Amino acid sequence: MFLKKDCSLGLKKGFISTITIVLLMVSLGACSNKEVENLKNSIKDPVEIVPKGLEGEVLDNVKAHLNTLPQISLAKAPVFSREIEEKVKLSLRAFGYYHPKINMTFPKDGDENRQLLVDIDPGKPLFIRNCNIEIIGEGAYYQSFKNIIQESGLSSYSMLSHGKYEDLKNALRERALALGFFDAELIISRILVFGEQNAADIEVLYDTGKRYQFGSITYVDDESENLSAMESVKKLQNFYPGTPFSSKKIADYSQSLSNTQYFRAVDVRAMVEKRENYKVPVEIALQRQKRNLARVGIGYSTDEDIRFMLGLDKPLLNHYGHSLSFFTRLSSVKQEAQAIYKIPRKNPNLDYYYVRLAQIHTDFNDTLSDVSHASFHYVANMTGKWRRDYSLRLEYEDYKQGLEEGTSTNLMPGLLLTRQSSTGGFDPHEGYKFTIDSTLATSAISDYDFARFNASFKAITSPTPNTRFFYRLNQGWILGKDSKKVPPSLRFFVGGDQSVRGFSYMSHSVIDRGYLKGGRYLSSATMEYQFPIGIANSRMAVFLDAGTSCDDYKDAKLIYGPGIGYRYMSKYGTARVDFAVGIDNEENDRSFKLHFSFGPEF
Numbered sequence: 001m002f003l004k005k006d007c008s009l010g011l012k013k014g015f016i017s018t019i020t021i022v023l024l025m026v027s028l029g030a031c032s033n034k035e036v037e038n039l040k041n042s043i044k045d046p047v048e049i050v051p052k053g054l055e056g057e058v059l060d061n062v063k064a065h066l067n068t069l070p071q072i073s074l075a076k077a078p079v080f081s082r083e084i085e086e087k088v089k090l091s092l093r094a095f096g097y098y099h100p101k102i103n104m105t106f107p108k109d110g111d112e113n114r115q116l117l118v119d120i121d122p123g124k125p126l127f128i129r130n131c132n133i134e135i136i137g138e139g140a141y142y143q144s145f146k147n148i149i150q151e152s153g154l155s156s157y158s159m160l161s162h163g164k165y166e167d168l169k170n171a172l173r174e175r176a177l178a179l180g181f182f183d184a185e186l187i188i189s190r191i192l193v194f195g196e197q198n199a200a201d202i203e204v205l206y207d208t209g210k211r212y213q214f215g216s217i218t219y220v221d222d223e224s225e226n227l228s229a230m231e232s233v234k235k236l237q238n239f240y241p242g243t244p245f246s247s248k249k250i251a252d253y254s255q256s257l258s259n260t261q262y263f264r265a266v267d268v269r270a271m272v273e274k275r276e277n278y279k280v281p282v283e284i285a286l287q288r289q290k291r292n293l294a295r296v297g298i299g300y301s302t303d304e305d306i307r308f309m310l311g312l313d314k315p316l317l318n319h320y321g322h323s324l325s326f327f328t329r330l331s332s333v334k335q336e337a338q339a340i341y342k343i344p345r346k347n348p349n350l351d352y353y354y355v356r357l358a359q360i361h362t363d364f365n366d367t368l369s370d371v372s373h374a375s376f377h378y379v380a381n382m383t384g385k386w387r388r389d390y391s392l393r394l395e396y397e398d399y400k401q402g403l404e405e406g407t408s409t410n411l412m413p414g415l416l417l418t419r420q421s422s423t424g425g426f427d428p429h430e431g432y433k434f435t436i437d438s439t440l441a442t443s444a445i446s447d448y449d450f451a452r453f454n455a456s457f458k459a460i461t462s463p464t465p466n467t468r469f470f471y472r473l474n475q476g477w478i479l480g481k482d483s484k485k486v487p488p489s490l491r492f493f494v495g496g497d498q499s500v501r502g503f504s505y506m507s508h509s510v511i512d513r514g515y516l517k518g519g520r521y522l523s524s525a526t527m528e529y530q531f532p533i534g535i536a537n538s539r540m541a542v543f544l545d546a547g548t549s550c551d552d553y554k555d556a557k558l559i560y561g562p563g564i565g566y567r568y569m570s571k572y573g574t575a576r577v578d579f580a581v582g583i584d585n586e587e588n589d590r591s592f593k594l595h596f597s598f599g600p601e602f
Contacts, residue, residue, distance in 0.1 A: 045074040045114060047107055049084065053120045058095050062120070065091040077106050077116055088120060096125035096160030098195060126160040129199040133168070139181055139208025148172060160200045165191060172206050180245025180280065182272060183209035212245045215279030224286040232260065232321030232344040245270070245280050257286070259349045261315045261323070264289045289315045295327075302595045303496045303505035304331040321348050333364040333505065338373075350381040360489075365507055366516040367488050369399040389416040393439070397487040402515025408487045410446040414439040422460070426600050427569040429468075432459040433602045439490070443482070450480035452490055454522070460601060468530040468539070470601070474499070474547075476522035483520050484551065491518025494547040494559065497595040499524055501545050502561035502582030504593070509549040519549035521556075530567055541565035545580070557586050565595075573599045 049069070051062045065087040072080050085102050092100050105117040131154055135145045152168040153161065169189060176184035188205035217240075219225040227233060236256045239249045247270065254268040265287040270280050295311035307329060314324040321344045328337040338358035345351045358373040375393040391414045398407045415438050422431025435456045443449040454476040461469045476492050493506035493516065500508070510517045524547030530539040545561035563580030575598045582591035 043071045043073050046071040047074055047077050047114045047116045049116045049118060051088070051118045051120055054122065058092070058097075058122065061094055062088055062091045072116075074107060074109070074114055084116075084118060088118065092120075092122055094162045096127075096162070096200075097122040098126055098193065099123040099198070124198055126193065126198055126200045128154065128156055128158050128160050128202055129194070129197075130201040131156045131158075132202065133204040133206075135206050135208060137181070137184070137208035138210050139176065139179070139184070139206075142179070144175055144179070145172065145208070148175060154202060160191070162191070165202065168204070176208055178247045180212040180247075181208040181210075182212055182275060182280075185209075210278055212275060212278045212280050214239050214241050214243050214245055215275070215281040216241060217282045217284065220283055220285045223288060224284055227263070227286045227288060228284065230262075230319055230321055232348045233257065233262075235344075235346055236260075236348070239282075241279075250282070256347075256349060260321070261313075262289055262321065262348075263287060291316070299598065301497060301597050302593065303498070304333045307331040320344065333362065335361045345378075347382055351379065353378050362489070364505065366402045367399070367506075369397060369401075369488050371489055372396045385419055387418040389418075390414075391416070395489075397489055399488050401488045402512055402517060404512070404517070406487070408447045410441045410448060410487075412439045412441045412446065420602060422602055426571070426573050428460055428601060429462040429465070430460060431602060432457070448480075448482035448485055450478055450482050450486055452476075452478045452486070458602060466532040466539070468528075470526070470528040470530065472524075472526035474522060474524045478520045488518055492520070492522035492549045493518055494522065494524055494549045497576075497578065497597050499545070500547040500559055500561045500582070501543070501563055501578050501595050502580035502591060502593050503559060508547075508559055508584075510551050520551045521553060522549050523547060523556075528565075537569045539567045539569075541567055541578070543578070543580075557584070559584050574601065
């Protein structure tokens, strides 16, 4: 009787407590965000929980769990000891530590810092005694699933990590979906912990089932169907009905269509919800780009001052994917107009021909030049890691370089090799760009006999997430019996924000009777270190540039450009402001230059 009575009383009390908690939660929910924040900040003497005895990822995970606790007042700190201990134990288990020793030192009245010290000895982590991860179904024959298991870091006699275990399961699911194993499922997924033996067994059995294939390909409207019949678009398609499904092929095809610039909108969608008989239908929607696209821009750099740009593009001229682009750029230093006609071969993005016509007027320092240019190019980038641009150029130049005047007509075969890799975006963590530009001419069909080469290398590396090292190397040389007679547009100069900062644009080279002549050789280098300054999207930079342009390295005169700079990383590109000191030791000269530029690193 008494037991029953006590139980009913306990139930009543529990019921009343539950109602009280629910009403409290409702009332808190009805409060505004500001009121809740005021409630949290109402504690006048909150303690700071400081874990000790850990480091690295384990420490970060413990802090993350402790940060989920509410603010604790100094007087009530001992009451929360159990919650703190549970949070620490839970966070340590993710890394296989199941037997930690935890001691707490509570702050006393009068302590200014009010730190609650949590000394943690994680103990020995559990090791994996038996690790049995098995793939069954059609996916058992795919190396990609085996690679996931090998790279997971889970194996017998290794330390237990719940994070790696969860990462493994997620990676298997993602790979299965990417390859079209839409019926895949985890049959067994468990960790068996043997606390007394400080060991654990892992068992994972993943059944991929059967891989689906691409089904019917449907164009959602008449415009899409007409555009899909274009020869250049046909060549881009990389999957067909009956071939194994791959989400990467879907993404690659969509990206390739977008890169052609033929379309205003591209939507290539696998209709997974409509799959049947192990077939996945695909729907494609294409919207043709406008027939005429205008581009207008204005910019500024210390090399060319204010620049105006005007462009007109006709991205899709005919059924074969030909395109036409007009472009003009005007500045106080250079005025340029050009037209490019592009003809796809196998792939409009990676394998095509183009014809370029250009007229360039240059007037700066001691150079006055008018160049009429016509060239035919073939770009091959479908195989190998190098983009190859083969060209045959015809150039007529009427020039005055210092006291030297002349004209020249040269027919020049050329090859431009480019290799580039980066983490992407306007602010890459890692990346490089390597370019080799070679041009030849022979007196049999040209005015001069020479070979011109220019190699450049840029690289970025990041010692930490918010710091950058930037390197730039440039080496050019002109060989042949007429190497000193080539027109000014082919000679080498140094100076400017893309060369040696602290000096004006292309302001240094070989001197002839007091005027810039331009050199046969070019060597320049840049080393720059960027570091955070506590302002969002901003970094400071310290750098050193050096370079020379000469006809003979025995007479080479090095100039230097040390300085400091500011970088602002916007979503449109990186804005750079540099203050550099130009040092010319031979002339015993010092100059100061403020440089502005905007754009991506590569």
